[in-house]
Amino acid sequence: MTRKMHLFAYLKTGPTALHASGWRHPEATLGDILSPSRYENIARTLEDACFDGCFFADLQGLYDIHAGGYDAYVRHGGQISYLDPMTVLPVMAAATRHIGLGATLSTTLMPAYHLARTLLSLDVFSLGRVAWNIVTSATDLEARNYGLEALPDKDARYDQADEVVEACMKLWRSWDRDSWVLDKEAGYFADPSKVHYTDYAGKYVRTRGPLTIPQSAQGHPVLMQAGSSPRGVEFAARWAEIVFTFGSAPEKAIAAYDRLKSQMVANGRRPGDCAVAMQVTCVVGETDSIAQEKADFANALAAEELNAAAASASAGVDITRLGGAEGAASKAAGAQGMHAAIEELEELRRQGAASVAAAARKRVPSQIVGSPTTVADKLEELFTAGCCDGFVLTPVTFPTSHETFARAVVPELQRRGLFRTRYEADTLRGNLGSRPGR
Incomplete structure (x- = not known):
């Protein structure tokens, strides 16, 4: 096949x-x-x-x-x-x-x-x-x-x-998938034994559950x-x-x-x-x-200014203020930015762009x-x-x-x-x- x-x-x-x-x-x-x-x-x-x-x-x-x-x-x-x-x-x-x-x-x-x-x-x-x-x-x-x-x-x-x-x-x-009964005559809508508490407790997340929604x-x-x-x-x-x-x-x-x-x-x-x-x-x-x-x-x-703004947004750093040193984009972004976008700015620098911002405006x-x-x-x-x-x-x-x-x-x-x-x-x-x- x-x-x-x-x-x-x-x-x-x-x-x-x-x-x-x-x-x-x-x-x-x-x-x-x-x-x-x-x-x-x-x-x-x-x-x-x-x-x-x-x-x-x-x-x-x-x-x-x-x-x-x-x-x-x-x-x-x-x-x-x-x-x-x-x-x-x-x-x-x-x-x-x-x-x-x-x-x-x-x-x-x-x-x-x-x-x-x-x-x-x-x-x-x-x-x-x-x-x-x-x-x-x-x-x-x-x-x-x-x-x-x-x-x-x-x-x-x-x-x-x-x-x-x-x-x-x-x-x-x-x-559970078969939790709904929908029996009008018996007056039995859903089986409570097939509904479960979640009781999730982690470092960042706590939630008891259950949802009120059946499986899709x-x-x-x-x-x-x-x-x-x-x-x-x-x-x-x-x-x-x-x-x-x-x-x-x-x-x-x-x-x-x-x-x-x-x-x-x-x-x-x-x-x-x-x-x-x-x-x-x-x-x-x-x-x-x-x-x-x-x-x-x-x-x-x-619009070249929008090109530059998009590059700044994706990398999480204002490229108009970005220096030309190795790793400058990653250092300036800190906890912000997407990995691929920061790498792209570093690649522009490695390719010899005199100004990363000027190069980004043309891309x-x-x-x-x-x-x-x-x-x-x-x-x-x-x-x-x-x-x-x-x-x-x-x-x-x-x-x-x-x-x-x-x-x-x-x-x-x-x-x-x-x-x-x-x-x-x-x-x-x-x-x-x-x-x-x-």
């Missing part, structure tokens, strides 16, 4: 995604950002193309790391969540039947019981199609919005995340994660069923892939129980030259540019080389980037036998073919 790739879509409840100023493109829609129809339509488009799922990246606040404020993000339309994704996902669930639906929620900021209750409610409502993109948060601004002075250090956040997920797993299993069609939400630090990989090897990785050179991607799978085996899990999905941005045109013209046009729209996300055949060739090359199990598609423009990929590239992948032509299961976990972490 030919190995099939997994496809996920990266979404925001705002005007743009990773491509700064993508909202300025003539094809980008703006008037529907706050409208349910925007999210219903993209969910149907992705489901028609048999995507495994989509998920919303999210931040609990406005980025204000760059130049001491949020001016660049607000003025230039950066990655701002103008709606809470948890209010949008039920709309998408009601409009679809198969596609997985993911939300980003923090184990550092939110209590385990709240996370377990909210996510399982949506998983039951969607008939088993929810994914939780687990984050430990990466900015002090989020911590302050939740009453903390600053984030704990990174290792402590992952230690807390382990406990939060452990507690959620126990809460999600606090009702897939048991509990699929666990998704994107940490690339050694501690993040350790966490993923224990829990994750989907890992979102940033694009990198093939040899580096293969090494990271093999490292994660080996750690999964050491944790008593099968390598196939976690799908590694590499982030890619695709610009598709009728021909390679037309696609390149499209990419050049879109990239020219990017746009790495892109696969070409005709449907060319794009499919590149994805197939990465997939078959052992870099990943599939891809997370980040758009340049919304909704046309995802629509064009679904209409033009997916059929080519299907023709090659690399991607499904129909959903094989009713739940997200069923379509992933995974088993949950311990």
Whole structure:
């Protein structure tokens, strides 16, 4: 049986995604950002193309790391969540039947019981199609919005995340699958012997339980994660069923892939129980030259100040104040920032950038540019080389980037036998073919 790739879509409840100023493109829609129809339509488009799922990246606040404020993000339309994704996902669930639906929620900021209750409610409502993109948060601004002075250090956040997920797993299993009786004649609604206290007590988390919600069609939400630090990989090897990785050179991607799978085996899990999905941005045109013209046009729209602000936000350090010494980015970020973003700034320094800030202003996300055949060739090359199990598609423009990929590239992948032509299961976990972490 030919190995099939997994496809996920990266979404925001705002005007743009990773491509700064993508909202300025003539094809980008703006008037529907706050409208349910925007999210219903993209969910149907992705489901028609048999995507495994989509998920919303999210931040609990406005980025204000760059130049001491949020001016660049607000003025230039950066990655701002103008709606809470948890209010949008039920709309998408009601409009679809198969596609997985993911939300980003923090184990550092939110209590385990709240996370377990909210996510399982949506998983039951969607008939088993929810994914939780687990984050430990990466900015002090989020911590302050939740009453903390600053984030704990990174290792402590992952230690807390382990406990939060452990507690959620126990809460999600606090009702046995056959607990509901629903016998009207006997007046017997549910069997109390099949409902259990959780009584979880750790260093960071205490929760008695039980939940008031029965298990979903897939048991509990699929666990998704994107940490690339050694501690993040350790966490993923224990829990994750989907890992979102940033694009990198093939040899580096293969090494990271093999490292994660080996750690999964050491944790008593099968390598196939976690799908590694590499982030890619695709610009598709009728021909390679037309696609390149499209990419050049879109990239020219990017506001350099927003590029710099995005780099500051991701790394957790104001790059306008960053020195050029080795390790400067990591030292300045402290407990903030994403490992991959800090490494990217260090790579700019190693490449001899006279000013990391000036170099970051000119950067746009790495892109696969070409005709449907060319794009499919590149994805197939990465997939078959052992870099990943599939891809997370980040758009340049919304909704046309995802629509064009679904209409033009997916059929080519299907023709090659690399991607499904129909959903094989009713739940997200069923379509992933995974088993949950311990």
